[in-house]
Amino acid sequence: MNKDTVLIVDDEWNMRQLLKIHLSPHFHIKQAGSGKEALSCLEREEVDLIILDIMMPEMNGWEVCEKVRARSEVPILMLTARGDVKDKVQGLSIGADDYLVKPYIPEELVARSKALIRRSLQSSSGNTEEETIEISDLKVNRSERQIFVDDSEVEVTPKEFDLLELLALNPKTIFTRDMLLDQIWGINGIRDIRTIDTHVKNLREKIRKKGLSFNPIRTVWGRGYKFQAPDENE
Structure with missing residues (x-):
């Protein structure tokens, strides 16, 4: 290649x-x-x-x-x-x-x-990525900006949706907190990296309460976060 x-x-x-x-x-x-x-x-x-x-x-x-x-x-x-x-x-x-x-x-x-x-x-x-991302019992509807566990909708904020969508679309990429701030909040947006940790914590908790079978956000210590597929969960 x-x-x-x-x-x-x-x-x-x-x-x-x-x-x-x-x-x-x-x-x-x-x-x-x-x-x-x-x-x-x-x-x-x-x-x-x-x-x-x-x-x-x-x-x-x-x-x-x-x-x-x-x-x-x-x-x-x-x-x-x-x-x-x-x-x-x-x-x-x-x-x-x-x-x-x-x-x-x-x-x-x-x-x-x-x-x-x-x-x-x-x-x-001219290729467009799939409108819906489905991984095990997790579904991310990109056009409607909705997240589902099985058929149960997870109520998330716009930034929480953006965070999970970005990670799911780039499953092999480790995103530093600065990268996430740039891509989700923008170059002129908030620059407090604790914002990322708070959103990750809240998103994980909301998805966990819906009974998702895996943790979709992996913490890569000292580096940032990445998407974690079901077979990657420890």
Whole structure:
């Protein structure tokens, strides 16, 4: 099976090599040491994801992002030491798809990269994921935004529904609390990671009271949460 191609754009050689170490087991890697080199590479070849540093000489990441977005919908992940919300908003407003702050957790970088490529492929092919997710006695009706255990509806809040839906759609992904905050509450939303723990606790309790045969949310200690299928329950 051919690997998806990721273009790493960073003016620091050491950083490019570190990213390559973390990503090469999962992707085919191309590198560019400047914005101009990146644009030249994109003229010659197709890539599935761009990981783009912001603070580069001559042409910074924001400029590169704008030029890429003017001609392509390839996913762009901004990777930078700048963690201010206003910088994240600027990157996303000019066309970046995601934003990760250095120092990063390698597993989170890989997970975000895979998620961006997956969403891009689904969008370009016109495929839509199933309207209803059914796993054992758990049913998630996406169009009606309802959760059922057998035929009994679980009364959940909108954010609780979003949380379970996201985990169920990405069963192999470990989501850090920051990832969940970004994807469910948004870049300008609440940033207290305890919010995630509270929602997970409440959702688990509501589902447990309905008699679900398995615990669908697994805590991955020191990392975050992931979906847990019935045969994965301890």
